[in-house]
Amino acid sequence: MQTDPFTLSEQEWEYSVAVCLLTILSAENSNLQEKANKLMSLFEKMRNGPEGLQPSLTGEEKNSLSACITYSELIRRKKCDVIEQRYNIKPRLSEEVTLKVNELNGIVEHLNVGAFQKRLRLRNKIQSGKLYISDLHFFHNNIIQMDGRKFLDYLEMNEYMIRQWNRNVTRKDEVFILGDFSIARGRATNEVLSKLNGKKYLIRGNHDKFLEDKEFDRSLLEWVLPYAEIQDNRRKVILSHYPVFCYNGQYRRTKNDDPIAYMLYGHVHNTQDERLVNEFINITKETKVTSRWHEERSIPCNMINCFSVFSNYIPLSLDDWIQLDSKRRIEMTAGTKK
Secondary structure (H helix, E strand, O other): OOOOOEEOOHHHHHHHHHHHHHHHHHOOOOHHHHHHHHHHHHHHHHHOOOOOOOOEEOHHHHHHHHHHHHHHHHHHOOOHHHHHHHHOOOOOOOHHHHHHHHHHHHHHOOOOHHHHHHHHOOOOOOOOOEEEEEOOOEOOHHHHHHHOOOOOOHHHHHHHHHHHHHHHOOOOOEEEEOOOOEOOOHHHHHHHHHHOOOEEEEEOOOOOHHHHOOOOOHHHOOOEEOEEEEEEOOEEEEEEOOOOOOOOOOOOEOOOOOEOEEEEEOOOOOOHHHHHHHHHHHHHHHOEEEOOOOOEEEOOOOEEEOEHHHHOOOOEOHHHHHHHHHHHHHHHHHHHHO
16 A cells, blocks of 8 residues: 655755754764765755655655654754764764754754654654753843853843753753752742753752742752752762862772762852862862772862853753863863963
8 A cells, every 4th residue: 555755845854954964964984874865865856856846755764864863853952972872873073063053953943843753753762861050040130241141131041041951951851950040039930940841950059049939839840959969870970059079979989990979069150269179179189099908099079060151051961061071171270371
């Protein structure tokens, strides 16, 4: 029995092309890249075909496009750790890839991607994960100048931060907010929280006064705590709004000598206090201690500032924060030595 062809609208065709180009650029030397290349050849034929010909896909081509869409969504949401686990690919992240992600984001804003994916019967669900961010400061006009945020006012800032969050967080992701989420009262904060994807957990910060407002809906948060310790892919993660210099598990390592605990914090933004934290980290890492087996070794000091400005207001995974923080602290240390 012959089935009707799966046709693409002009917007769906544009989205599919962008998805395939992103896959080709990022998933080098992989089966996914091969599928995307074949689809691009097909899309080029569609573009150069007879005027009025509506692009259509076979069942196999639909499956290939579904795979490329899933991969591109993971790239858009910066889930490189999930990509490596699922596809055994280390994605290429270049300026060209970033530009293609931005282009895809623009297309997504004008297309009901969910409806298109439903038509495709896309079954490759994006794996959920734990994400972290701190000091968003919704509704805070003064913070724009203090942090050097490039917004005219808090209205523009709020809109941008919500957009960045939802582009990169799925409904099933767990997002741990390390304090100073909003300076507004309960009702306004409820409105923002209800717009944000994911299951949200809050470590209370010094500016989170909305928690005391009777109109604040606590059901929008999974929990609110002053401090927490969780597990993330067999690693202990210490969560605190304030930096904890001697945190639980700091000296512990795996059998492969990798650190087993990470301390995630906020509060200090990108101020002199953060530079002092960096000095402490460097001094601690250079300090040698003797183990119970009389081995001399350095002290792990994995303190990571999850300041929202550092990640362009995107909640990131622990692995992404480790990578971003390492690069930033190297640049910070190099700057102080000049």
